Amino acid sequence: MRDPLSDQLGPATRRIDGAAKVTGTSRYPSDEPVPRPAYAYLVTSAIARGRIQSFDLAEARAVHGVLEIFTHENIGGGDKPPIGPDGGPTTTTLESDRIWHDGQIIAIVVADL
Amino acid sequence: MRPFAYERAADIGQATRLGALTGQGQIDAVVQFLAGGTSLIDLMKLDVLRPAYLVDLGPVKEGYDRIESGPEGLKLGAFAKMAAVERHPAVRAGYPVIAQSLQLAASAQLRNMATIGGNVLQKTRCPYYRDVSWQACNKRRPGSGCTAINAVNRNHAILGVDESCISQSPSDFGVALVALEATVELSGPDGARRIAFSTLHTPVGGQPHIETTLRSGEIITGFHIPAGPWTQRSLYLKIRDRASYEFALSSVAVALDLEGDHVRQVRIGLGGMAYRPWRSQEAEALLTGRPLTEENADAAARAALQGAKTHGGNGFKPELARRTLVRALLQAKTLTPDGAEA
Amino acid sequence: MPTLTRRAVIVGGAAFAGVALDRAKASEPPVNAVASTSGGNSSVRLVVNGKSHSLMLDGRTTVLDALRELLHLTGSKKGCDQGQCGACTVHIDGERVLSCLTLAVAAQGKRIDTIEGLARPDGTLHPMQQAFIDQDGFQCGYCTPGQIMSAIACVHEGHADSDSDIREYMSGNLCRCAAYPKIVAAIKQARGQMEKV
Numbered sequence: 001m002r003d004p005l006s007d008q009l010g011p012a013t014r015r016i017d018g019a020a021k022v023t024g025t026s027r028y029p030s031d032e033p034v035p036r037p038a039y040a041y042l043v044t045s046a047i048a049r050g051r052i053q054s055f056d057l058a059e060a061r062a063v064h065g066v067l068e069i070f071t072h073e074n075i076g077g078g079d080k081p082p083i084g085p086d087g088g089p090t091t092t093t094l095e096s097d098r099i100w101h102d103g104q105i106i107a108i109v110v111a112d113l
Numbered sequence: 114m115r116p117f118a119y120e121r122a123a124d125i126g127q128a129t130r131l132g133a134l135t136g137q138g139q140i141d142a143v144v145q146f147l148a149g150g151t152s153l154i155d156l157m158k159l160d161v162l163r164p165a166y167l168v169d170l171g172p173v174k175e176g177y178d179r180i181e182s183g184p185e186g187l188k189l190g191a192f193a194k195m196a197a198v199e200r201h202p203a204v205r206a207g208y209p210v211i212a213q214s215l216q217l218a219a220s221a222q223l224r225n226m227a228t229i230g231g232n233v234l235q236k237t238r239c240p241y242y243r244d245v246s247w248q249a250c251n252k253r254r255p256g257s258g259c260t261a262i263n264a265v266n267r268n269h270a271i272l273g274v275d276e277s278c279i280s281q282s283p284s285d286f287g288v289a290l291v292a293l294e295a296t297v298e299l300s301g302p303d304g305a306r307r308i309a310f311s312t313l314h315t316p317v318g319g320q321p322h323i324e325t326t327l328r329s330g331e332i333i334t335g336f337h338i339p340a341g342p343w344t345q346r347s348l349y350l351k352i353r354d355r356a357s358y359e360f361a362l363s364s365v366a367v368a369l370d371l372e373g374d375h376v377r378q379v380r381i382g383l384g385g386m387a388y389r390p391w392r393s394q395e396a397e398a399l400l401t402g403r404p405l406t407e408e409n410a411d412a413a414a415r416a417a418l419q420g421a422k423t424h425g426g427n428g429f430k431p432e433l434a435r436r437t438l439v440r441a442l443l444q445a446k447t448l449t450p451d452g453a454e455a
Numbered sequence: 456m457p458t459l460t461r462r463a464v465i466v467g468g469a470a471f472a473g474v475a476l477d478r479a480k481a482s483e484p485p486v487n488a489v490a491s492t493s494g495g496n497s498s499v500r501l502v503v504n505g506k507s508h509s510l511m512l513d514g515r516t517t518v519l520d521a522l523r524e525l526l527h528l529t530g531s532k533k534g535c536d537q538g539q540c541g542a543c544t545v546h547i548d549g550e551r552v553l554s555c556l557t558l559a560v561a562a563q564g565k566r567i568d569t570i571e572g573l574a575r576p577d578g579t580l581h582p583m584q585q586a587f588i589d590q591d592g593f594q595c596g597y598c599t600p601g602q603i604m605s606a607i608a609c610v611h612e613g614h615a616d617s618d619s620d621i622r623e624y625m626s627g628n629l630c631r632c633a634a635y636p637k638i639v640a641a642i643k644q645a646r647g648q649m650e651k652v
Binding site for chain 2: 513514515517536537538541544550551552553556557558560561605608609612614622623624625626627628
């Protein structure tokens with residue numbers, strides 16, 4: 001198809017990823033095959049501000065397929081969070097018992113179904 | 114999704130027996146029927162519905178998916194897919210409001226999956242109902258309160274409002290059914306019975322967790338829409354933020370029997386307004402026997418929205434509903450008697 | 456009769472539930488029962504792109520997850536997993552449907568066709584696939600398999616005769632890259648090369 005701009009910009013070209021994308025063979029991150037994967041499910045806060053008082057994970061841990069449940073209590077690390085670009089305070093995932101926003105990740109359930 | 118036991122019912126009799134504990138729309142029903150799955154599977158993924166038992170009605174649909182038109186009216190098998198009913202020539206020609214209410218709903222894929230029976234039983238879209246992290250929801254947890262009343266309630270009910278729950282019914286097809294005075298065929302443990310569609314959904318009455326008058330184990334098997342001189346000159350007008358693929362902010366099903374510009378009979382249903390598809394006999398009474406003018410349509414619309422109650426986020430709705438009804442009436446007036454655009 | 460609770464059914468399994476629920480004939484065995492207790496899998500047969508597969512899966516598995524996780528057919532995409540975006544669109548018995556809202560157990564005995572089954576064995580692309588390339592009907596490509604499966608059905612349904620029809624009947628497929636004008640162009644190119652079914 002001749003397009004008036006192509007004289008200046010060069011001829012129209014088909015994308016090199018075209019065939020892969022229209023046949024469903026182009027791989028996105030969740031398409032990459034991983035042998036015997038485990039899956040992580042993010043548990044998020046239903047409140048916007050506050051503190052986690054405690055977790056009761058016994059029943060959840062007993063569900064078939066659950067490998068581990070990570071919370072701020074057992075995630076490890078213990079490093080201080082990085083300084084923000086403006087030098088101000090910042091926070092990172094599973095850092096402490098404090099809730100800073102609605103939807104904050106407070107636990108990660110890892111299972112292999 | 115929580116685990117469940119799955120069974121495929123071989124026929125309607127077995128489905129009825131297996132479904133003995135389906136309740137009346139309560140979310141803690143132990144058994145749920147699976148038809149198209151477009152509402153059920155969605156809500157199970159959201160952990161709103163947690164049936165221990167799923168009874169697949171797939172094999173039952175043979176015999177209950179026919180579309181038949183005759184001198185008494187239209188007979189629609191409840192297991193007919195939305196897409197099949199929408200494109201049927203007898204529905205389009207004889208009852209355009211029914212065809213349009215289906216065609217303007219959902220997406221093409223959903224219309225291929227969803228049954229018309231399931232469509233009238235689908236659950237509300239209230240975001241607080243659909244998100245189990247909200248503790249106060251009288252529909253999910255009777256007695257816990259209603260979050261929506263003091264929160265984002267832009268698309269919540271304004272008619273027939275009960276302070277225990279202001280969620281609204283999302284079915285478009287139901288609005289056409291209530292306007293055309295449809296009846297519903299049911300099959301249950303105590304046999305078959307027939308009810309007016311307008312009595313299928315119970316008034317909230319402080320108990321929003323009980324949604325229908327279905328008895329446990331009852332299955333909708335069909336709908337009857339009576340013939341009448343108003344059915345052909347009919348339309349469904351759906352007002353929403355997006356041009357397609359969205360639930361209604363306000364919708365109207367209107368069917369007119371006109372002589373010149375004189376209204377002999379009119380049928381009006383309102384959508385996006387209440388816990389169930391809403392028939393407005395107040396508006397019909399003000400239009401019947403009078404010329405269909407904008408002034409009369411306006412007065413009828415005011416009568417239809419009398420008693421509307423808003424809760425902060427949906428204050429715009431009564432005026433939007435009035436304008437939707439006026440526009441629908443004036444548009445229907447321009448149709449030829451057989452429903453074509455003049 | 457004991458109170459039927461979720462716990463009782465899950466712990467006791469389908470046999471218990473069958474007896475408790477089936478009041479009329481307590482001894483009638485469940486038909487096609489797929490008992491799905493936590494940790495229990497069952498055998499399900501799916502016919503995908505003309506090939507029959509016998510799979511052991513949890514009753515909660517959707518067709519989308521069966522395709523992607525068990526059959527490694529990752530062409531169908533998980534965009535929302537809620538039936539709202541259309542990226543998971545496949546054909547079941549010749550009709551376009553959402554695989555994320557279809558349970559695999561409920562799809563037994565039906566014909567499932569996915570994006571991977573469109574091209575001919577010799578690699579020749581379906582006219583709709585070729586049209587999406589020719590018209591540049593995509594950018595990131597994530598919605599593309601769903602768009603193509605939906606578009607093919609749209610043409611077969613007779614819903615692609617006008618631009619406004621195409622836009623309306625393709626409204627169930629979202630494209631965050633907004634390739635919509637070129638998707639419409641692709642469908643217009645392909646429809647002339649396809650037969651209405």
